[in-house]
Amino acid sequence: MVVQSRGLRDKYCIVGVGETEYSRASARTTRAMAVEAIRKAILDAGLKAADVDGMLDYQGGDSTLANSVASDLGIRFNFYMDVMGGGSSTEALVGLAMGAIEAGMCNTVAIYRSMNGYSEFRIGGTGARAAQPVRGLDLAQVPYGMRSAGQNFAPTFMRHMFEYGTTSAQVAHVRVAHSKHASQNPKALLKQRVTVQDVLASRWIVKPLHLLDCCLETDNATCIIVTSAERARNLRHRPVYIMGVAGRVSKPRLDFHWAHGPISRVAGYYAKDIIFPQAGIGPEDVHVTGSYDAFTFTTMLQLEEYGFCKKGEGGAYVSSGIIELGGKRPNNTSGSHLCEGYTHGMSMVIENVRQLRGAVDDYCPRAAEGVHTYDYSPGHCRQVKEAEITMNLGWAMPATGSALIMRR
Amino acid sequence: MPQPVQYRGMALIVPDNDSEWKEFYEHARAHRLVVRKCKACGLMRYPPTHACPWCMELGWTWHEVSGRGTIYSYEIVAHAIQPGFKEMTPYAVVLIELDEQRGQPTPDEALRVIANLVKPDFTAEAEANVQIGRRVRVVFQDLADHMALPQFTLTDEPPVGRVWRLPE
Numbered sequence: 001m002v003v004q005s006r007g008l009r010d011k012y013c014i015v016g017v018g019e020t021e022y023s024r025a026s027a028r029t030t031r032a033m034a035v036e037a038i039r040k041a042i043l044d045a046g047l048k049a050a051d052v053d054g055m056l057d058y059q060g061g062d063s064t065l066a067n068s069v070a071s072d073l074g075i076r077f078n079f080y081m082d083v084m085g086g087g088s089s090t091e092a093l094v095g096l097a098m099g100a101i102e103a104g105m106c107n108t109v110a111i112y113r114s115m116n117g118y119s120e121f122r123i124g125g126t127g128a129r130a131a132q133p134v135r136g137l138d139l140a141q142v143p144y145g146m147r148s149a150g151q152n153f154a155p156t157f158m159r160h161m162f163e164y165g166t167t168s169a170q171v172a173h174v175r176v177a178h179s180k181h182a183s184q185n186p187k188a189l190l191k192q193r194v195t196v197q198d199v200l201a202s203r204w205i206v207k208p209l210h211l212l213d214c215c216l217e218t219d220n221a222t223c224i225i226v227t228s229a230e231r232a233r234n235l236r237h238r239p240v241y242i243m244g245v246a247g248r249v250s251k252p253r254l255d256f257h258w259a260h261g262p263i264s265r266v267a268g269y270y271a272k273d274i275i276f277p278q279a280g281i282g283p284e285d286v287h288v289t290g291s292y293d294a295f296t297f298t299t300m301l302q303l304e305e306y307g308f309c310k311k312g313e314g315g316a317y318v319s320s321g322i323i324e325l326g327g328k329r330p331n332n333t334s335g336s337h338l339c340e341g342y343t344h345g346m347s348m349v350i351e352n353v354r355q356l357r358g359a360v361d362d363y364c365p366r367a368a369e370g371v372h373t374y375d376y377s378p379g380h381c382r383q384v385k386e387a388e389i390t391m392n393l394g395w396a397m398p399a400t401g402s403a404l405i406m407r408r
Numbered sequence: 409m410p411q412p413v414q415y416r417g418m419a420l421i422v423p424d425n426d427s428e429w430k431e432f433y434e435h436a437r438a439h440r441l442v443v444r445k446c447k448a449c450g451l452m453r454y455p456p457t458h459a460c461p462w463c464m465e466l467g468w469t470w471h472e473v474s475g476r477g478t479i480y481s482y483e484i485v486a487h488a489i490q491p492g493f494k495e496m497t498p499y500a501v502v503l504i505e506l507d508e509q510r511g512q513p514t515p516d517e518a519l520r521v522i523a524n525l526v527k528p529d530f531t532a533e534a535e536a537n538v539q540i541g542r543r544v545r546v547v548f549q550d551l552a553d554h555m556a557l558p559q560f561t562l563t564d565e566p567p568v569g570r571v572w573r574l575p576e
Contacts, residue, residue: 125489135421140455145493154483204486
């Protein structure tokens with residue numbers, strides 16, 4: 001089914017971003033963290049609490065709802081909604097925020113995600129999550145010791161290796177690249193650069209995934225503010241325009257996506273036909289990508305499915321140097337989920353906003369003034385020179401994904 | 409139906425009003441692997457659903473399948489998440505493509521099932537034997553008077569297509 005573009009390209013902007021410290025022991029509630037992240041994003045935009053009249057957030061029974069965090073900040077709603085979900089929600093909610101504003105329901109929407117993803121509800125499925133009773137659709141997988149994200153996704157990568165000859169060493173380059181980027185990021189939990197050999201020598205979690213193929217469970221809150229381009233022009237930063245958005249585009253049989261193959265195909269197969277026509281560009285026009293790295297191979301699968309390389313050639317693409325700072329099209333320049341901290345996708349959109357502003361928070365002496373050295377040796381710059389168009393590829397699971405194209 | 413059923417530290421909950429799974433597990437306890445078959449178009453689906461995903465027909469019947477199939481993909485869990493699986497590591501989770509309805513109604517579709525690849529005594533199959541393309545058959549792991557888990561075990565049949573496992 002063809003989705004007709006509604007002609008909203010460049011009519012909405014992301015004007016504010018903010019996050020708390022990435023940690024593994026926040027020692028506070030998701031409410032406290034959400035308030036900090038939203039406040040930072042409001043101030044970043046140059047707005048006041050009274051200017052924000054819409055709110056969207058997402059969670060999986062592990063966070064605080066909008067009614068309490070908004071009240072803490074003195075925000076009165078014209079629109080709000082709490083949404084169930086994890087990865088791929090960020091881009092989807094950016095689109096819903098545009099829709100709410102376009103419908104005349106509100107003017108400016110703050111989108112947040114807050115979680116104690118390490119110290120309270122571990123994303124990896126241990127602790128409270130592992131103890132939950134098994135019922136309904138979970139009975140098709142969980143009784144077989146298939147509960148965590150890694151366990152849920154691994155057969156997709158295994159089949160890709162079988163069909164296309166993709167190797168562990170190839171996708172290890174995703175970790176290598178993202179660790180390089182994290183070494184330029186004061187916020188990152190893991191700033192140490194790693195090698196392909198480090199990844200391959202790390203212990204097995206669920207074959208074909210090593211420990212270093214997996215992201216970092218993290219405590220944090222993040223916030224993104226969406227408003228109309230008209231309002232954005234009077235705010236603090238140069239506007240970052242939304243060219244196109246696709247939200248939670250899914251493969252058939254979402255109840256049990258294994259029923260519809262090839263299973264090495266992921267949701268971008270469908271999403272690309274929505275987002276690129278909206279934006280009026282193709283993959284070759286994108287300068288920086290943010291491809292959801294819950295695992296090394298999820299980044300690879302999405303880049304290939306959206307057409308940054310041919311289907312089946314994702315392993316060669318991610319190991320070619322293209323995705324590293326200094327390469328043709330750097331991916332996840334903050335170090336993102338594998339090295340910076342796990343945010344359910346929010347941080348990759350935040351990073352691309354900062355890239356488009358020319359204002360990433362790296363170690364350049366004059367970074368605060370937006371002056372960068374473009375020296376990508378350890379402990380220096382991560383600003384991409386003349387980054388004009390970015391694309392986020394959000395992942396919930398092999399069968400569901402979202403996407404967002406922005407420009408400066 | 410007495411519940412929950414305890415298995416490897418998990419509480420498996422299949423209440424009397426469970427319109428999807430209750431009868432499925434009762435058939436499994438009688439060592440029959442059943443799927444839902446559409447009364448209109450005749451296509452089968454798994455897991456149990458309430459309308460036909462191809463023609464939206466509401467009518468269906470339980471249909472017993474042979475329980476024979478081929479390993480389509482797999483993983484080897486080295487680090488168990490659920491405490492009750494730690495003693496079973498390393499264990500294989502396999503995606504089985506059943507013989508019935510392969511490549512129907514489109515070449516990309518099949519009746520596929522998730523299970524563990526086990527030896528006949530339900531311990532984990534040796535990792536070296538877990539390979540895409542190997543043939544398997546269903547076995548039933550009895551958990552309670554009214555519930556058994558379908559599992560799969562290797563057979564001696566010749567493999568289907570290329571046989572492959574993750575290189576060491």
